[in-house]
Amino acid sequence: MSKNGLILLTPTSIAYTGTSATISANGSVSFTACSVLSLNGVFSADYDNYMVLWAGANSTTDIPIYRLRASGTDATASNYVTQNLSATGTTVSGTRTAANGYGWYGYTSTSKFGNTSFFYGPFLSQPTAVRLLSVNSRDGAYLHDDASTHSLSSSYDGFTITAQNGSFTGRVAVYGMRK
Amino acid sequence: MTTVGRWSPNKVRARVLDGTWVSTEELGGMVLLTPTSIAYSGTSATVGANGSVTFSACSVLSLNGVFSADYDNYMVSVRHVSSTDTALFARYRASGVNADAANYTDQAIDATGASVNGFRSTSETGARYGVMSSSQRGGDTIYVYGPALAQPTASRNVNAGAQSNAYIGDRAATHSLSTAYDGLTLYTGSGTFTGLVSVYGLVGA
Numbered sequence: 001m002s003k004n005g006l007i008l009l010t011p012t013s014i015a016y017t018g019t020s021a022t023i024s025a026n027g028s029v030s031f032t033a034c035s036v037l038s039l040n041g042v043f044s045a046d047y048d049n050y051m052v053l054w055a056g057a058n059s060t061t062d063i064p065i066y067r068l069r070a071s072g073t074d075a076t077a078s079n080y081v082t083q084n085l086s087a088t089g090t091t092v093s094g095t096r097t098a099a100n101g102y103g104w105y106g107y108t109s110t111s112k113f114g115n116t117s118f119f120y121g122p123f124l125s126q127p128t129a130v131r132l133l134s135v136n137s138r139d140g141a142y143l144h145d146d147a148s149t150h151s152l153s154s155s156y157d158g159f160t161i162t163a164q165n166g167s168f169t170g171r172v173a174v175y176g177m178r179k
Numbered sequence: 180m181t182t183v184g185r186w187s188p189n190k191v192r193a194r195v196l197d198g199t200w201v202s203t204e205e206l207g208g209m210v211l212l213t214p215t216s217i218a219y220s221g222t223s224a225t226v227g228a229n230g231s232v233t234f235s236a237c238s239v240l241s242l243n244g245v246f247s248a249d250y251d252n253y254m255v256s257v258r259h260v261s262s263t264d265t266a267l268f269a270r271y272r273a274s275g276v277n278a279d280a281a282n283y284t285d286q287a288i289d290a291t292g293a294s295v296n297g298f299r300s301t302s303e304t305g306a307r308y309g310v311m312s313s314s315q316r317g318g319d320t321i322y323v324y325g326p327a328l329a330q331p332t333a334s335r336n337v338n339a340g341a342q343s344n345a346y347i348g349d350r351a352a353t354h355s356l357s358t359a360y361d362g363l364t365l366y367t368g369s370g371t372f373t374g375l376v377s378v379y380g381l382v383g384a
Binding site: 004005006007008024026027028051053055085087088089090091092111112113114116133134135136137139140141142143144171173175176 | 333337382
């Protein structure tokens with residue numbers, strides 16, 4: 001049996017709003033000028049926890065959002081809570097958004113952004129937690145971390161990333177963490 | 180005829196007699212990389228059989244040939260103990276030459292006790308990462324986004340420092356040049372550091 005601890009996964013399908021999005025041979029998804037990108041069939045019973053690496057550039061600075069997704073339908077009810085921790089210069093701030101229909105999902109900027117997130121148990125019929133670490137080029141360098149929860153004890157097989165402003169270009173890869 | 184080949188950096192596939200392709204059942208997502216060479220200032224540094232680099236009492240440690248077109252993004256794991264309380268810094272590197280012009284910006288969050296502080300450093304000649312301590316071991320996990328691409332590079336570290344026994348020194352760092360780099364130089368703010376560094380390529384990311 002393989003000892004690989006981190007397995008690159010292939011979505012069963014994707015959906016997007018924008019110029020293009022394609023699944024590469026190895027399973028990662030490249031996208032151009034998309035405002036919405038959905039990955040279906042990446043979460044399964046094979047893994048409890050996942051790492052998602054999403055990097056690229058946006059047409060403007062933006063706080064994108066995510067929604068969990070099951071059988072091609074986003075979970076849009078107000079069951080998400082996000083705690084944010086941001087730092088710019090000497091200003092360190094925290095924000096909580098409660099009972100939203102989405103969770104915050106890092107930060108995007110025009111020059112470069114990198115967001116690494118961890119999804120804990122999205123496919124389990126339990127509440128889901130997501131933790132994200134972001135670097136982006138707003139103000140030269142900007143730190144923006146999110147911890148979010150989704151309270152429903154439902155099973156989800158995918159997720160959707162949506163830009164609140166602009167559109168993003170880059171690549172996203174989902175890894176399963178071997179149990 | 181049966182053909183066996185490497186499909187991607189860590190996946191093998193084979194064409195069987197009926198002409199169809201089969202591949203290894205899964206694609207490992209994180210590959211431990213081996214530098215093509217290293218350079219250091221200090222007591223010693225050696226590349227282990229698996230690619231990790233062990234170093235002792237170094238002030239500068241350069242890893243050449245770890246970033247390539249095989250991967251866009253990387254994770255760098257460093258465990259460290261230093262000769263004095265200091266910080267870990269890094270410069271990107273191409274063909275053995277450090278990028279040491281003032282093109283780095285980093286944004287910090289430091290936390291110790293009830294004190295949480297942010298600060299930004301601009302026009303720096305290196306990216307500053309976490310704190311290192313002489314009292315106990317600490318560690319940094321650094322995500323590096325696109326160093327081998329001819330685009331600006333971003334990196335994000337998560338630090339466990341031992342200053343004041345436990346310390347958080349997290350950074351978001353950018354480098355503004357659209358240049359491709361194949362390596363990384365780690366160095367201390369002062370004194371030397373001892374530990375282990377491993378560079379992983381994130382397949383497909």
